[in-house]
Every structure is written in structure tokens, then in C-alpha cells.
Amino acid sequence: GNSVTQMEGPVTLSEEAFLTINCTYTATGYPSLFWYVQYPGEGLQLLLKATKADDKGSNKGFEATYRKETTSFHLEKGSVQVSDSAVYFCALSNAGGTSYGKLTFGQGTILTVHP
Amino acid sequence: GAGVSQSPRYKVAKRGQDVALRCDPISGHVSLFWYQQALGQGPEFLTYFQNEAQLDKSGLPSDRFFAERPEGSVSTLKIQRTQQEDSAVYLCASSLLAGSETQYFGPGTRLLVL
Numbered sequence: 147g148n149s150v151t152q153m154e155g156p157v158t159l160s161e162e163a164f165l166t167i168n169c170t171y172t173a174t175g176y177p178s179l180f181w182y183v184q185y186p187g188e189g190l191q192l193l194l195k196a197t198k199a200d201d202k203g204s205n206k207g208f209e210a211t212y213r214k215e216t217t218s219f220h221l222e223k224g225s226v227q228v229s230d231s232a233v234y235f236c237a238l239s240n241a242g243g244t245s246y247g248k249l250t251f252g253q254g255t256i257l258t259v260h261p
Numbered sequence: 262g263a264g265v266s267q268s269p270r271y272k273v274a275k276r277g278q279d280v281a282l283r284c285d286p287i288s289g290h291v292s293l294f295w296y297q298q299a300l301g302q303g304p305e306f307l308t309y310f311q312n313e314a315q316l317d318k319s320g321l322p323s324d325r326f327f328a329e330r331p332e333g334s335v336s337t338l339k340i341q342r343t344q345q346e347d348s349a350v351y352l353c354a355s356s357l358l359a360g361s362e363t364q365y366f367g368p369g370t371r372l373l374v375l
Contacts (some may be wrong), residue, residue: 150303178362189265190304190366191354197362241360246317247360248294251303254324 147178148173152236157219159259167221167255169210169236177238178216179203179212179219180249184233193221193234226259266365267353273373274343282370286355293336294364295328296352304352310336311359343374349365 153168171179181193181203194203199214208223219236236252239245268286274280291312296304296310297320308324309317310373312333325344330336340347350371354364 180362182366189368190354192363192365195362237303244317245291245310246311247356247362247364248306248309248317248320248356249296249304249364251305253301253303 147238148177148231148238148250150236150238150250150252152234152255154253154255156256156258159257161228161261162225163215163259165221165223165226165230165257167234167257169219169221169252170220171217171236171238173240173250174240175240179210180237180239181208181219182235182237182251183255184235186190186232188233193214195204211252226257228259228261231257231259265353265355265365266303267351267367267370268371270368271371271373273375276343276345276374278343278374279339279341280343280372281338282351282372284338284353284355284367286334286353287357288334290355290357290365291359292356292364293330294354294356295336296354297322298352298369299341300349301370306340316352325369332369340372342371345374348372348374 178197191239194205196203237249293310295307298304298315310330325341350369353367
């Protein structure tokens with residue numbers, strides 16, 4: 147079955163530091179890959195996605211590249227801000243067949259950015 | 262509405278009580294998902310509706326869990342005879358089309374069973 151493994155947190159950084167959160171996956175077929183973010187007191191929001199190998203998803207300065215050869219989708223940002231403090235979830239889905247696009251999530255990584 | 266809404270936001274139940282959690286998806290969205298998020302974990306799939314049809318209930322943990330979407334819009338997740346292990350945040354998400362890749366999540370209902 148499908149599974150997603152994220153680097154364990156929490157991750158604590160100073161403002162303007164470089165961020166990497168590792169994500170690897172196991173899946174059948176050719177899944178789509180996602181990063182969701184959960185800010186304190188808010189619901190899950192889609193941050194970025196990639197639907198096929200070598201695609202790069204990007205949003206709000208965050209990037210992740212779909213690497214089929216290493217089954218990875220690592221999240222990066224060149225310069226984090228205090229406002230990026232949140233929980234980040236890597237996820238995958240198989241849109242076709244009887245999967246109906248249901249998401250399989252990693253366990254989440256807590257990011258705290260200090261001024 | 263502007264987004265997915267869920268009610269109540271918080272629910273405290275005594276063990277053995279029945280609870281009902283409501284989800285209002287974005288108007289016109291065909292697909293509706295329920296997920297369960299235990300403390301410190303990622304969400305886990307419970308069940309999926311396409312309009313009023315429940316096409317996948319493989320993630321429901323026991324027969325105490327029941328979900329419905331009778332008119333293809335609002336959905337209710339019901340938990341009978343709640344147990345302490347049911348304590349979690351229950352998330353609802355909707356998407357425009359069947360198999361659509363972008364799901365929009367509600368704020369969740371935090372259930373605490375004492």
C-alpha cells in the first residue's frame with residue numbers, strides 16, 4: 147500500500163535560514179505528490195503539488211521536486227520567515243481507479259522560526 | 262460558502278455516548294472525504310463520497326463509525342458508543358470533481374472522549 151515518511155521534527159530555525167524537510171514515499175503506479183501546511187488554529191491548506199516525475203511545485207517561496215528515482219519530494223525554502231512557523235505534511239494520492247484521490251499523509255513536521 | 266465548514270469545532274463526550282459531526286463542503290463539490298487525525302500524527306483516510314454515494318469506507322475503524330451524505334452536499338459522521346481511542350480531530354475535505362487532486366479542508370472537529 148501507499149505510505150509517506152517525513153523527517154522527524156520539530157525543526158527550529160532562525161529567520162532567513164535555509165529550510166529542508168525531507169519526504170520519501172512508497173506507492174503503486176504514478177502518484178501525485180503534495181505538501182500541505184497547517185498554521186496554528188487553522189485547517190490544512192495546500193501549499194504546492196506535483197503530478198509527474200521531475201515536476202517542480204512552488205508557492206510562497208517554497209519548492210519541491212518530484213524525484214521518481216529516489217521516491218522523494220523534499221520541501222525547500224531559501225529564507226524562512228517567522229510567519230512560516232506551522233506544521234508541514236507531505237502527502238500523495240492516486241487519482242485514478244478506486245483510489246478516488248484519497249490522500250495518504252506523512253506524520254507531519256513542526257517548524258518553528260525564531261526572529 | 263467560502264470554504265468547507267465543520268461543526269461543532271470542539272466536542273467533549275463521555276465514553277459510551279453517541280456523537281454526530283457535521284461537514285458543509287464547498288457548494289457544488291462532488292467529492293467529500295473524511296479523515297481522522299490523532300494527536301501528533303498525519304490525517305488518515307476514513308471514507309469517501311461522490312455526490313450521495315459512499316464509494317469507499319475502507320478506512321472506518323469499526324462498525325461504530327457511520328457516515329452519510331443523503332443529498333450530496335452536507336455530510337455527517339456519526340460515532341456510536343464512543344471510546345477513548347476515538348479522541349482525535351476529524352477533518353472533512355471536498356473537491357470539485359471526482360478524482361480531482363486539490364482537496365479543500367475544513368477546520369476540523371476536535372473530539373475528546375472522557
